[in-house]
Amino acid sequence: MGSEDEQKLQRKTRMVSVVIAVTVIVWLGAQYIGKSYGLAGRYALLFDFAALAAFFWSLVVIYQVWRQRREN
Numbered sequence: 001m002g003s004e005d006e007q008k009l010q011r012k013t014r015m016v017s018v019v020i021a022v023t024v025i026v027w028l029g030a031q032y033i034g035k036s037y038g039l040a041g042r043y044a045l046l047f048d049f050a051a052l053a054a055f056f057w058s059l060v061v062i063y064q065v066w067r068q069r070r071e072n
Contacts, residue, residue, distance in 0.1 A: 005072065012065050016058045023054040 030047040033039075 005068075009065050009068060012061060016061050016065075019054055020058050023051050023058075027051040 034044050
């Protein structure tokens, strides 16, 4: 595997880790704010689905990185 390919995989991996960390922080913040201000449960559900979408995207990218590293 070339140096350039390895750098691309490292960038993807770092991006996934940032997305996961930011998703958790934003989701926890949204849950706290929603509870503090008494927002309707549908808003919490909206943030839940957004977090699930981000986690699903992260799993797909992690799987792609894993497959690429296995091939090389």
